[in-house]
Amino acid sequence: MPQITRRTFFKGLALASIAAAGSQALIGCTQKQPLRKLPIPPLLAGTQEGNKRHFQLVAQQGESQILPDKTTTTWGFNGAHLGPTLIAKKGEEVHIAVKNELDEMTTMHWHGMKLPARADGGPHSPIEPGTSWEASWTVVNAAASLWYHPHTHGLTGLHAYRGLAGMFIIEDDTSAALDLPSDYGVDDIPLVLMDHRFLEDGSLDESDLPDLGLLGDTPTVNGITGAEFQATTCRIRLRILNGSNMRFFKLQFSDKRSFDVIASDTGFLQEPFSTTNIALGPGERWEIVVELEPSEEVTLESIGFKDNFGVPTDKYTPDFGMADHFELLSIIGPDSPGQDPKPLPGILEKAETLDIQDAPQRSFVLNTFSINDQMMDMQRVDEVIDHQGPEVWTVTNDNSDWPHNFHIHNARFQVLSLDNTEVELFQAGWKDTVALPPGASATLAVEFGYYPDPQWPYMYHCHMLYHEDQGMMGQFVIVEQGQQPAATVGAGATHNH
Ligand SMILES: [Cu+2]
CATH class of the missing domain: 2.60.40.420 (Cupredoxins -  blue copper proteins)
Structure with a gap:
């Protein structure tokens, strides 16, 4: 690690510096510690009822062995730390009840999922301690590894850091047919x-x-x-x-x-x-x-x-x-060689490109903790999308020294280009988050889920969670043509909890 690292870490409070130094030593030790078996999050398929799948997630606190020789208080779903891997199939209706058994308010967001904004679980959907929040939608996503994590206003980073995160696997006919x-x-x-x-x-x-x-x-x-x-x-x-x-x-x-x-x-x-x-x-x-x-x-x-x-x-x-x-x-590697594996499928998914000929364009300039010179306001709707069909979004990291990235809810996109950077990043395929080195500009062809609703906004934001929590986030609503967003969005919340 270059010397500069330590100097930067040590710029903080004396206490933080000591902690950082302690953990530095600890990294050195992990090599000598015996390795431990990789935990596999339990697979949660929910209970099926026809075309419906019901899931129950309980956010709770517990004690974990993140380190081999110490106990750490952590948060998790249905367990002490992290969450189960949810699995559902494209076309199914999922119904998820999230119970909060923590002593703090949290929220739950389905990252990468196309779904109605009301079910998206953004900062407008607080789950108070002792209460449950329910989301249901029909899975329209193709097979993918999505995930879920809190999106609590100003506290997303801390809640994820404590362990509220899990994977959400979507399967479809394509994934089922592939070897x-x-x-x-x-x-x-x-x-x-x-x-x-x-x-x-x-x-x-x-x-x-x-x-x-x-x-x-x-x-x-x-x-x-x-x-x-x-x-x-x-x-x-x-x-x-x-x-x-x-x-x-x-x-x-x-x-x-x-x-x-x-x-x-x-x-x-x-x-x-x-x-x-x-x-x-x-x-x-x-x-x-x-x-x-x-x-x-x-x-x-x-x-x-x-x-x-x-x-x-x-x-x-x-x-x-x-x-x-x-x-x-x-x-x-395995004990025995087994059969020689067959070659991987040459084609995984059919080629699909969005028709962006006449697509509306928007641009987003990211700088420090703001997007287009504004910081997140729960009651400000930044963008209104009143049509079906794709858009072209240009996202620029205007900081010359900070990295950022950009995530769009209820959408998938293709990175058409990544400009103004020497950093080479593999960006193929459908994505929902794009990395932006300092100065870089990405042009995205974006496809949204179309669930017109003037009241419930979706988020776009930097997914470096400290940046998001500091205000590097904006809101968009998807409405019918000519429709205006509601005067009050979400349940009317205006402030940090
Ligand atoms: Cu950022």
Whole structure:
């Protein structure tokens, strides 16, 4: 880690600095600690009733062993930490009851899902302690690895950091027909990547670092440090989610082996893409397929961005951790070779491009904690979409020294171009979150779900959660042609809880 890192960490309160130093030492130790079995979040298929699927999620507090030798108080759904992996099929009607057994208000958002705004679970849908909130919608998304996390006004980062996050797998006819690893927890493995800081007693360090919020220094996979996965097959599929607050990961295997990227945030790529590394910023997902030799050992690492992601390395710029190198997950090949795996399907998904010939265009300029010079206001509707069909959004990171990214609710998009940056980022396929190095500008062809409703807004925001919570978010409503947004949106909330 470059020297500048420590200096930036130490700019904070004396207490925070001590904590950071403590965890630094701890990273060094994880190598010598015996590795622990990778936890697999339970698969929750809900209860089926015809074409309906009912889920129950209970947000609760518990005690976890994120670290091998310390106990940490965490939040989770239906358990102490993180949440189960939900699974549903395209075309099904899902009904989800979220009960809040915490002693603080939270919310629940279905990231990547196209759905009515009322069910989207944004900051307008608080779930008070002891109460339940219910969302239902018909799944129109194609097969993908989506996820769920709170979207509490000003507190999204803290709630996710404490552990409120889980994956939401959508299957469809395409995924069912493809010959891909799909035995959950066996050869189809969810990996929820996060990063934390710990105090000496093992509790989570919840102090915001200056300009960096809850950037962690200790990576976790499915809720633990030093995880190891013992494969039983020669081919595994990893559904990788970056659920961290602020960290960008650049993933590579320790022997730099090639792997195939098969899906982006919101669906399959048209065809597998072979590479040796892949980047993912907060909120993004990739699915990859990796081949293993019997009994071999290989480590999934985050290697840091060679060019520091375009972030200056001077003393004035906070250290976003872009050059950090971590070992994330040790993988051991199966005991025996088994059958030679067949080649991966050459075509995964049919080519689909949006007709953007006459599509309306909008532009969004991100700078520090604002978008188009404005910070989030619960009662200000920033954009009104009064038509069906795609739009072209240009999103510019106007900061020359800060990274950002951009997530749009109720939508999927294709990145048409990423300009004004030297950083090379693989951006193929359908996405819902795009990474923006300093100065970069992305042009997106965006397809929205069409559920006209003048009262309930959707969000677009930077998914670096400290930025979002500081106000880097805006609201849009989707209405019928010529319709105006309601005078009061959501349930009328105007302020931080
Ligand atoms: Cu940002």
